[in-house]
Amino acid sequence: MDVAVMHSALVIGTGLMGTSVALALRARGVTVYLRDVDSAAARTAASLGAGTVQPPTETVDLAIVAVPPPLVGKVLADAQGRHLARHYTDVASVKAETQHDVVDLRCDTSCYIGGHPMAGASRSGPLKARGDLFEGRSWALTPTADTDTETLNMALELVTLCGAVPVLMEAAVHDRAVALVSHAPHVVASLVAMRLESAEEREVSLAGPGLRDLTRIAEADAQLWLDILGGNAAAVADLLDELGADLSEMVAGLRAMAATDEAKRSSGTKTVGTMLRRGMSGRSRISGKHGRQPERFESVTVLIGDQQGELARLLTDADRADVNIEDIRIEHATGRQAGLVHVSVAPGMTAPLREALRTGGWHER
Template identity: 50%
Template sequence: MRTVAVVGGGLIGTSIGMALAVRGTAVHVLDRDPVRQAEAAERCGGVAGPPRERADLAVLAVPPGQIARVLREQQIRGLARCYTDVGSAKESVQRAAVAAGCTLEYFVGGHPMAGSEQSGPHAARAELFVGRPWVLTPDRCTGAAALVAALDLVEACGARLVVMAAAEHDRAVALTSHAPHVVASALASALGGAPQEVVDLCGAGIRDTTRIAAGETGLWSDILGSNAGAVAAALEPLVDELTAAVAQLKQAAAASPGAPRPVLADLLDRGGEGRARIMTVQPTPSVRLPRPVASFV
């Protein structure tokens, strides 16, 4: 790719721009906030504003609820030949894009599974995506040109390609990302109302558990709303686990003095097994799919 337009100068958009600039791609950054646009462009060593001619690819790095509108606007404008996004919800974006009258042949959904509780261009890193999964969600409307451009983007950023259906992606990230954010926020909220002498006792464990609760409220509210059904489904089993845990703990608290009180052993065992499984996942090198790519579209 010779020219890429990044729409949205936040953490992800700027990190993409930085990664592409290292590879010699000309990067143009567009953002409705002129200050952030200028800062992101400077971080990328790119240009603030659109290219004079159509870019090879436009990356829509805006919240999921805005993607369809921005896609439609930029397609009418003729910003790029092909388009992809980096939103963490896919089905709702596809439906909104259809309703907005977007040309879906030149668009493929994407989601790099990398980020930070920090936000803004100042937190961006060119190596943010190296070895990380990057999901693409082509469907029967996706044209080969759009998919090839998105594949080039994934490879240029050093990410690991994963191809999924939109609904499958949304269920997966609801369990691995969105529901954990809600849980972390609920836990951090409970601690936020505690007396200072209690907060002073917080150690590394609670800091690690609540780290992601520091994410930007506006962005995460949009993300959760854009994947609401899948997030609710992912939270229901967790609520059942906690309800059962509360019942066991109350029963243990009411037991006679001196009675043995081992509780929640099954949950703790399963938690340990789940943690071990998470920690055994090893990043694999970026995968380059052979062309032609028509089997995915």
């Protein structure tokens, strides 16, 4: 099998994804060139250490096309026409339509492989980029019918250099999968958040971490998501149809629970309970830290002030317990200069953590 070695790369598109890829590659010693129709974005990415805006003087090893899905085919065709790289990939979140565009534009598909890192942020742009954005995340690779081995190996090296985990799949299978795990959830989050638009202020003031977690992704750029959903509309619509049937069943169950007839209440309770338990079962299938099945951690919650350096002081005090912190979550208190910090550790390890935090003057909640 051919072994790919990446020395140079060209990132076309210096938004969140492109700049994050560039930062990850630069951290591994790869020479990175940056290109964007928005020269200011490219200069911003360069100022962050993502690479240089100077054009490459020779053909690079890999070009990463990091533009919205509808533009991938045209940008790839242009890049191949200029012989900018030996191999090409992209990071678009829909693959079947992108692959069709690539074929229709008569791109050389032997040196191209589709890609989609399952990572992102609610805000876009190079200033939100991080070199560790892809650490431990899945990165789908969707070869064409004639993608050659060397191109596949180069893409696998890209994924490895970015700290991600490669998953090979067909383009159509990928799009059905992301409809389930990404695109439909975004629509649902947006619909829930939309209900808040006309809610009274006192109602919204009761929002807690559950609602914040559920609606966080609804903050993402609407135009970007129009492009994403437009490329995968049929798969998302099919899934939302199925979800609509589930919602109807849940509504019927809740109506029955509110009935005066005891038999109806019992039936409704059974329906709702079954669906909630199935939800728990489905949630448990999502891998946890480092790709493992999620573990049941125990948490210690303390009140923290909004002063500068308080979180660092908390972590320093927690470190004295010599306990590995598995997760940390901050819950901001509405209208107060304070918040709650939930520190998660392995089962049975809360006692030394509590002692260390008490010694540091922290108050548990």
